[in-house]
Amino acid sequence: MRLVASDMDGTIIDREGRISDRTVRAFHACREAGVEVVFVTGRPPRWLVPLQEQLDFDGTVICSNGAVMYRLADHKVQEAFLMPQESVFQAVGIIQKLYPDAAFAAETIKGFHVEPGFVDKATTDQIGVTPGKLSDTLVAEAEAGAHEAEQAGSAEPDPDAGVAKLLAKVPGISPDDFLAVVADAVGHLVSVTHSSPGQALLEMALPEVNKAATLERFATRLGIGAKDVVAFGDMPNDIQMLGWAGHGYAMASGHPGAIAAANWTAPAFASDGVAQVLEARLAALNETAPA
Template sequence: MRLIASDIDGTILGHDGKISPRTIRAFRAAEDAGVEIVFVTGRPPRWLDPLREQIGHTGTVICSNGAVVYDLVSERVTSSHLLPLASILRAREIIKDLVPDAAFAVETLEGFQLEPGFLEPGTVDLLAKVTPAPLRETVTAKSEVVKFLAVTRDSTADAFLARVRPSVDRLLAVTHSAAATAMLEMGPHGINKAVTLAEYAASRGIEARDVVAFGDMPNDIEMLRWAGAGYAMASGHERARAATALHAPDFSDDGVAQVLEARLAGLAKA
């Protein structure tokens, strides 16, 4: 084990925004043992405070499902893969025809743009400060979009994905990671967590067989399959669990910490 690659939400971070003390200790013990750590998430760079404040991570984070690589030390984007505006607008038209109540948003390197209806009424979070407006009015070819999102209130994430993917897949890669919201995340074809993680590992001279990865949702599947030891959370999505023979205990049982503790004990005996 030379590199640990971990998803964040639902894997080490709960809905309360907390990482358990046991999990924090496990990551710090791995770092002390000389194991490199990289977090691989669907989150944008500006939502990485839990890593800084709770774990004290100061390394690299692969964000936006692989579309962005961010350095927490310099607080800058080191690489990115952008979406063509034409593909975004065409995908929006297709999805709107298929699911009329769908609402849309884009994640850019500078921030977030969303349309009316994307947020549920009464939502109070960081996005509530963004003024909704049609994407045709707010997004241009210079907007540096790294993720396109669509949400519906009248479906599940899996059903929404099944309805939309056949028609949109030629334009954008489609996945989802929200456990309780029917929200789709679309990015550049050929880019996902596994692709960017593989590039990062290669730059460190680390092979897939020396990578231990953790994830819980469909957007983690490629990463779990690529890593030498890819652990799906027992509390995760059924498709993530089916993607790998290795399962970490439930998130609520500090599953990632349990696996890391056992692997670090094995390293100590070697």
């Protein structure tokens, strides 16, 4: 075990944003033992506060299901794989024809864009976002970025232009059914997954972008192969990562698809499953270490 890669929500973080003391101790023990740690999440960079406040973590986080590699130490984007606006608008149009009541949102490097109906007014007020059509707000953001580059005298295209994650949700359908239909319809434009067990909320990214692909890039730069990676996850957006890692652990409390994809199962989230596995693996490392 040279690298531990963990999902966040439903794997180490509860619905109130808390990480158990036992899990905190287990990750600290990994780092003290010289094991690299990276978190791999569907969350955007702005939602990483629990890692800093509870784990005192300032390393790399793979965000937005692999679309963004972010360094907490200086709050900088290290690398991003962004969808062009044309693909986003095409995907939105296709999904709207299938589900006329679908609502959309988009994460970019610069902000969060929501269409009317995606979340309630109290939420938009809380996060400080004014709802608008993506075809308007995304274009306005891109034009502003191009203007800033021109003012700075740069001839290079804006590296932050594009969409890290497109979100779509509809009422009255199961997440898995929604995923199956939409993935078939827009798979030529975007990759599609979901990580929300309670609502039909899909997450889309650039084709071939997923947690596993970016984790592999990160591990390769450290000189670490898949066989030395221990990964944890619980939802469909973790499937590729759990399959790629030499020791992929799905949470026993997780989605059936994640459990089927993994070669190991960790105890349930409520039982501090990640901490249990890490404690056992660290103990095994200590037993085999030279005296």
